[in-house]
Amino acid sequence: MSKHTLLCAPRWTNIDSHRRVNPSGLCYLTYNKQQIRLSPFQNPNYQRENKKCYYSHAMSGFSTAIYRESVVAFGAPGFYNFRGAVVVYLNNDYENTLIFYAKKSEEDSYMGYSVGIGKFFSDKRIYIAAGAPRCQDTGCVGLKYLGLVLKLLHLTVHALRQPLMLNGEQFGEYYGASLVAIDINHDGYSDLIVGAPFYSPSMNEYGDCGRIFVYMSNGERLEHSQTISLLTNIGARFGSSITSVGDVNFDNFEDIAIGAPYEDGGQGAIYLYLGQPSGLSKHFVQKYLEDKVTPLEMSLSSNLSHLNKENEFCKHCAILLDQPSSSKQLDFLTGCGSDKLCVAHLEMNVTTDVSEVVEGLNKEIELSVLIKNEGENAYLTKLKIKVVPAINLVKLDVKCKSDHLNDDLEINCNLGDPFEENTLKVISLLFDVNAIDSYVNRIHFEANVTTISELTEKSESKLNQSLTIDIKRYASLRLEKVQERNAILFDGRETRAVDHLLFSSMVQILKENYSSVEEIQLKIKIPASLRTKTFSYKPEISLRNKPSEKTQIKCDFDDTELPLIPEEDELLESKGPMESGPQLAVIEILSALNLSAIESEFESTFDFILFSTDITANLINPPILSNLSETSIELLFEKIPVQKAVSLWISITSCIIGVLILVTILFVLFKVSEKKLFSVY
Known part of the structure; x- marks a missing residue:
């Protein structure tokens, strides 16, 4: 067990020469009653380079690892425009800092997001394992990334020259977000366990179930021996954290605890897996949940190592008359009175701002869920809302998380731990119904409140409510x-x-x-x-x-x-x-x-x-x-009417009559003019 203690604050900020606040990070190391401050990225002259983050957002101490008091390492995933780096100190020499980074790596790789140290191969050299969950993202900027996980680096060099690479398998699963280097089977070689908390078993559903990869060393290379996932644990992010808990069952194999911080709507859980010669047990042996109500039971017993079990005389064996033991119950401070029993009186009321939706007229629906506690404190109080069919969610309360399950929408909200007495909480959700499908005739809401505390008889009947909104169409x-x-x-x-x-x-x-x-x-x-x-x-x-x-x-x-x-x-x-x-x-x-x-x-x-x-x-x-x-x-x-042809005799007759009429007119005019001329003379 290491006697070193490393305490880090990755968001600790410093002020650079331009008075800008930069989260470069800070760690404190204690050993032999000494306290040492480690802040390798504090130099104000190197905070930015070519208008890009260099030291400024290093966030050193984001992850830590200590190996047998001779090697101290911590990750700085924001170093060099978030390419990331690993800071290493050797042999208690804290004056000289080794910073390892991949100069040709892509920006936003986050190397150093997780760190581990071990002797993985037969060369007996110490290696650093550093996770980079957003490295090698296939070039899809702004989308989910296929995470490159780790690099195994020899400590005698500063540059990363062709390190051993292990890659994730699913786009954006965040492979390398966590890791631990531990000799599981005690064969003298460190083995490696890597977490991928954003793994989703189906691309058609909201996932983030998470999984871990187990790599066993044979002295020559790391063999991928297992992949462990809880496929039904939607949104749990299993594998967000991994740590060794020692040999809890005394079988000479190292056992591992794995965190799933978002399981059960954010309640979280810790899973214990036992070590085996070939890796880890296929199934977890224990699951730990947060419980602030059930008292802790502690017991202590003792026995002699040499007992006369055969009832024969033994000069080296003591006779034990009674086996001493002691037990004690530790109660949590629940705030529920002297009986230590929490009895809550919860009531719920579900309403919407409209009684029906006219498609094309109503654009949004606001669903309000009012929950009040008029009894004692209620622990692990949760609200689950199911929407059938799933419709677009515009605004989600900060206490809630949504998931799509087939054609339905499920919303889980944490109401507090505890949900204190005489408290009123309102969960408000906004849905878009402007582009609702034509086959949808109604929207059904189901709300349910649960708690691990005792409930009064009246409140039990008021914690399950449903509401149906009819869809009307007028055209x-x-x-x-x-x-x-x-x-x-x-x-x-x-x-x-x-x-x-x-x-x-x-x-x-x-x-x-x-x-x-x-x-x-x-x-x-x-x-x-x-x-x-x-x-x-x-x-x-x-x-x-x-x-x-x-x-x-x-x-x-x-x-x-x-x-x-x-x-x-x-x-x-x-x-x-x-x-x-x-x-x-x-x-x-x-x-x-x-x-x-x-x-x-x-x-x-x-x-x-x-x-x-x-x-x-x-x-x-x-x-x-x-x-x-x-x-x-x-x-x-x-x-269109057609004009008929005129007969020839009619045309000739018409011409003769016209000529006769013209001659007659000329004759009359001549006579009249001659008479007038004679009268003048």
Whole structure:
């Protein structure tokens, strides 16, 4: 057992030459009744280099390790722009500081996040193991990192030249956040246990179950012998801390304690694993939980090492008349009176700020849970809220943590340890319902309060409550013609160049009221045939105006190259989705008339064609009730009249009559003018 004691404050700050406060860290070492201050990164001239953190945020003392009083090491994960470093002192020489760092490593690697010391190989040299949980992050800046865990460094050099590397296996599992170097099986070589607390068994669920890796040394190399994880421990971060607890069961193997600080909604737990020749036991043998109520039982007994067990005379054996023993119970100060029994009176009330949600109108729901204690102190008091189905959580109380379980949302809150008497607490949660799925008809909340303290009879019935909020949807449709059109002219059989006449119709669909709709079904009836003649072509239906990028249009007839529409004169067409609030879409129907087919039926005795397209719209979302909207688009086609040829005799007669009339007029004028001239003379 080391006689050295190392006490560190990694967030201790110093003031540099520019009066900036820097968390460079500080440690105190005590041995042989001496106290030594260790602050290798305090020099104000080296706090920053090229506008980057050098010494300034080293946080030395973040992790520590002592090896047989000859080696003292502590990590500084913030050194050199968070590349990290390990500070080492040898043979009680605290005047000379060795700082090991990887100059070519990436920034934000956090080397020194954990530190261990041991003799791992047959060369009997002392090695430093330093965890760097954010090193080699595959280049994904700002995302989860694939952690490089440790580097084994020989102490006679300052630079890290090709150290032994052990890597994590899952992106962002924080492999190397904790480690311990210990000879588990007492074969003379240090073994290594590495923690990865952010490990998640499934990428589709919120995880952070955590796991540890066990590496056993055979003198030549470290062999990965085990991976231990508690897969159902969601959010526990098993492996956040690892330490040796000695040989607790006296089997000549070192035993290990592993921390899971966030288990059970933040209550935390410590797991004990026993050492074995090949590593650790597959399953933990003990689990320690925080308990401030159950008294501690302590007992002490003694026995003689040489007893006369065979009831024969033994000159070296003492006769033990009675086996001395003693026991004592240590009670916690619970604040619950002389009976030391805590009886709490808890009440809970769950409310929301709305009685129902109108999709598209209500944007958020605020859930308030009020818990009060009118009895004695309540210990390990927790609130669990289950939301079915899971909806977006906008604001979470600082006392709570959320996890997704399949399609549900679970929220766990710590209400205090203890939750003191005559205390009122309010947990407020804010949910986003603006983009709730269309199939969701209601939101169900279940709240439950638990405690390890005794409860009064009245309070037991008030600690389980549920609340259901119905989702209402209001939407309606209106179909309107875009505009009235003048008659469409077409040529008769003798003068037209082609037999088909192209035309288009447009209708606008107006979705009104608050809620969004997934799909609108349009039924379009187009005149297609008369008796045995098909006179209209297959239409092309398209969106001229899209209310959103997601809005699509789809028809139920095959997209073939046939020029004519199918025999059915009814088309089903669907479009959607349309988001909440008023939305407008314009649909264009492009088709053509086969004029020859119409003329063959009516023998060219018509001058007008009235073409009517009937359209109905319906919401097919089951939760939305809406009346059908109908409209008709009528198009008038008018034949251009043809001018007939005039007979030749009529033309000749008309010319002769015109000439005679002209001669008569000229003769009359001549006579009148001659008479006037004679009178003058």
